[in-house]
Amino acid sequence: MKKFKNSLEIRPFLALIVILLACEVLYRVMFGDSFFKITMVDGHFYGRLIDILRNGSKYVILAIGMTMVLATAGTDISVGSVMAIAASVACSIVDERILPSLHGNVFAAVLIALLVGALCGAWNGFLVAKLNVQPIVATMILLTAGRGIAQLVSDGKIVTINSDAYYFINGGYFLGLPIPFYIALFVLVIAIILTKRTALGMAIESIGINSESSRLSGILVSKNLWVIYIFCGIMAALTGIVESAGIKGADCNNCGLLYEMDGILAVALGGTALNGGRFSFVSSALGALIVQTISTVIYAFGVTPELTKVFKALIVVIICLAQSPIFMAKLKGIFSKKGSVAA
Amino acid sequence: MATKLLRMEHVNKSFPGVVALNDVEFSLEAGSIHALLGENGAGKSTLIKVLTGVEKMDGGEVYLDGNEIHVTSPFDAQKKGISTVYQEVNLCPDLSVAENIFIGREPKKHGHIDWKKINEDSKELIKEFDLNLDVTKKLGAFPVAVQQMIAIARAVDIKAKILILDEPTSSLSQAEVEKLFDIMRELKKRGLGIVFVTHFLDQVYEVTDTITVLRNGGYVGTYKTDELEKPALIGKMLGKDFDSLAEISVTQREAGENPEKFIDVENAGTAKIKNVSFSLNKGEVSGLSGLLGSGRTETARLLFGADKMTEGHIKIHDKNVSIKNPLDAIRCDIAFCSENRKTEGIIGELSIMDNIIIALQAKRGLMHVVSKKEAAEIADKYIKELNIKTPSRDQKIKNLSGGNQQKVLLARWLATDPELLIMDEPTRGIDIGAKAEIQRIVVDLAKTGMSCLFISSELEEMQRCCNTMYVLRDKKIVDKLSGDNITEANIMKSIAGEGEN
Structure with a gap:
């Protein structure tokens, strides 16, 4: 029980539950209907929870890399x-705009x-791990140049596609549940196996806490960093693919716009410290679902x-405050004072 | 008798799982220098943190000039006249000397900061400390000793009544220590009460009037310095008789017969040091002696692949090996405890267990995970063998005292089962008990056939532990001493370069 209380996962889990319950209560009061209502149409589940699962999966994938x-x-x-780059590459291939010899093969496109995506990650990793450029500066290069590259690939146009196989990546169902959910689940399991079944997890934590000590303990810091940035690049590409399958095309200017902030927000809501150290993929996945x-x-x-933006900010502030031990202690103090006065 | 400047009574403080202070008392008179002594983990730091408002005490009273005070924060402590200078200088290296002295209390003229006054006053102030330097230069440009003087100057200038010096001498040279002592005596004449925390007992006898000893968070006693002899003092700190201490310092000096060579370094070099040649034998403790900056650490880092080797060869068991990074070295059965425990040793947020197994894990490769069960067994084994004081192996390493952190790092390397153990200043900043323990561990390891390379600034310690000793001067090995030739006099001679002709 104590172990459970101390785990990183508990806070985002509770936050998610509280938000959902609050919605349910409010929704019933306002509209006299259940927020959780799930119906069955053509053997598929429909409802807001399913929407959250489908659309949240993108954030889950992104948050795992992040x-x-x-x-x-x-x-x-x-x-x-x-x-954006991955989306325009995939859609352009499916649309036979580039590499026509593949005949729009969806599997090859993905x-x-x-x-x-891996290549993009490798570039980031090269700058960070080999040249010691500060990560935020190093990745800013692709942040600005990336959309230009995406436009080069798509000739500056919005690429629309017509491929049921590609749509399936976002809109399909398996056992009544949307496909993105399974992709996210698969990625989550892979990431957990990768870090827990090997010592990669410990290496990541120790690099985050003290990279020089880690290097002198025999951890190949730059090699590991490189692998991690590549992994993050692949996850971003996967997110881009799912996103473009949802909107049935690639819009270089808008695909993934501000997703970096949502990704970081998801991880932060999950409770992983942004300055390195302990992390949990499950927490981040829960954080992504909250987003x-x-x-x-x-x-x-x-x-x-x-x-909407103000509203979103408001909820984020509340969650962050609820996760701050100092704030909660103060709150408790206020309430117990009031309690004692009353008594 | 006049009222005491400072009186602390019945001070209690607990951290989760540990009682750090248990009914401790402490009192300080104006115009005196008072040593606060104890082993690591005795509660010295906690007592000072409580006094300066860094930590809140659970119970007890503090009286300043006879009036009870409640210190709420370090800033509040300063306002009340309690100033602290820490072992690690906590000023801002990127600000100028003058800015550092006046930060937080800048004199203003017409609503603007009066830079002229700041710079002039700073210059005036540090002159009193025999420092004559450009106060507009960045603080970080000066050596640590000077920075420390400036920290003290700042502390004194803000009208301190009490000056707390927390291990101020551990990074100073002998001459700098002397200068610091002169200043302390001068401040004492001015009526300040000075609390002096240190591990160097000689310095205690040189400069202090009174000694208070803490042990395991408890109050042992307060004594007049000239009435308490050193052995008795050590006994009080350790809670042991001096006889049992003498036994700790037993050493072995005879080299093994026909020692087997482990490693041969030929004309090796990195960006920081060139032309290093020497060899180390199995079953021996070899020492690297020399002044700070003579190339001791650079030599060690070269062996371990911590700095990239650019020239020369390294042979292990007469076979050429290529050591490009620490992992290569670890796989050649070399281990290295860095002198910078905090920045190059511990991984603070990880548990003791993870800190112990990390090098072993790296040696095996990240894909071959050390199982939880095996890790726990290894951790428990070393916690017991090295007598690491901790409630559990899951404790974060940053919560341990310096000596215990050092032991965990030693355990990290022993777990990799090395043939060569390099230890750079393993006993710096840790208490006598742990020091003697580490010395003994090193000697014992050599007896089991390990090759040890020992680096220390304390000649007496080197003399006791080493079978052979290389002396460095100006990044060159200038002498090799062995057996009975290893005496402090001979080492000094070599360091000074008198043995040349």
Whole structure:
């Protein structure tokens, strides 16, 4: 029980539950209906929870890559641009705009887009691990240049595609649940195996806490960093693919816009310290679902578009305060004082 | 008798799982220098933290000039006249000397900071400390000793009544220590009460009037310095009789017969040091002696691949090996305890267990994970063998005292089962008990056939532990001493360069 209380996962888990329950209560009061209502159509589940699962999966994938990078006390702000590059590469191949010899093969398109993501990650890793450029500066290069590259690939146009196989990546179902959910689950399991079944997890933590001590303990710091940035690049590419399959095309200017911030936010809400050290993929995944839940809630309650950003910020502030031990202790102090006065 | 300047009574402080201070008392008279002594983990640091408002005490009273005070923060302590100078200078290296002295209390003229006054006053102030330097230069440009003087100057200038010096001498040379003592005596004449925390007992006898000893968070006693003899003092600090101490310092000096050669370094060099040639035998403790900056650490880092080797060869068991990074060295069964425990040793947020197994894990490769069970067994084994004081192996290493952290790092390297153990200043900044323990461990390891390379600034310690000794001067090995030739006199001679002709 104590172990459970101390684990990183508990706070984001509780936060998610609280938000969902609050929505349910509010929604019933306001609309007299259940926020959780799930219906079955054509053997698929429909409902807001399913939407959160489908759309949140993108953030989960992104957050998993980001978690690794942040745990090494680094950061990757290029993920949004990498999403755009991967999306335009994949869509251009499916559309037979580039590499026509592949005849729009979806499988090949996805594979090549992932490879391009890996290449982007390798570039970031090269700057950070080999040249010792500060991560935020190093990844800023791709943040700005990335969308240009994406436009080069797509000739500056919005690439629209017509491929049911590609749509399936986002819109498909398996056992009644949306495909992105399975992709996210698969990635989560792979990431956990990769870090827990090997000593990579410990290496990441120790690099994040004290990289020079880690190097002198025999950890090949720059090699590990390189691998981590490549992994993050692949995750960003995968997110871009899922996203483009959802909107049935690639828009270089808008695909993945500001996703780097959502990714970092998801990890932060999950409780991984942004200056390196202990991390948990499950926490970050929960954090990602919180990020998505907030968006879904805003639409479900019909908040006017002008207010959505303010509303989102408000919820984030509340969650952050709830996760701050200092704030909670103060709050407790206020309440116990009031209690004693009353008594 | 006049009222005491400072009186602390019945001070209690607990951290989760540890009682750091248990009913401790301490009192300080104006115009005196008072040594606060004890082993690592005795509670000295905690007592000072409580006094300066860094930590809140659980219970007890503090009286300043006879009035009870409640110190709420370090800033509050300063306002009340309690100033602290820490072992690690905690000023801002990127600000100028003058800015550092006046930070937080800048004199103003017409609403603007009066830079002229700041610079002039600073210059005036540090002159009193026999320092004559450009106060507009960045603080970080000066040696640590000077920075420390400036920290003291700042502390004195803000009208301190009490000056706390927390291990101020550990990074100073002998001459600098003398100068510091002169200043302390001068400040004492001015009526300041000085609390002096140190590990160097000789310095205690040189400069202090009174001694208070703490042990395991408890108060042992307060004594007049000239009435307490050194052996008795050590006994009080350790809670042992001096006889049992004498036994700790038993050493072996005879080299083994026909020792087997382990490593041969031929004309090796890195960016920092060139032309290093020497060899180390199995079953022997070899020492590297020399002044600070003579190339001792650079030589060690070269062997371990911590700095990139650019020339020369290294042979192990007469076979050429290539050591490009620390992992290569570890796989050649070399281990290296760095002199910088905090920045190059411990991984603070990780548990003791993870800190112990990390090098072994690296040696095996990240894909071959050391199982939880095996890790726990290894950790428990070394916690017991090296007598590491901790409630559990899951404790974060940063919560341990310096001596115990050092032992964990030693355990990290012993777990890799090395043939050569390099230790750079392993006993710096740790208490006598742990020091003697580490010395003995080194000698015992050599007896089991390990080759040890020992680096220390304390000649007496080197003399006791080493079978052979290389002396360095100006990044060159200038002499090799062995057996009975290893005497302090001979080492000094070599360091000074008198043995040349």
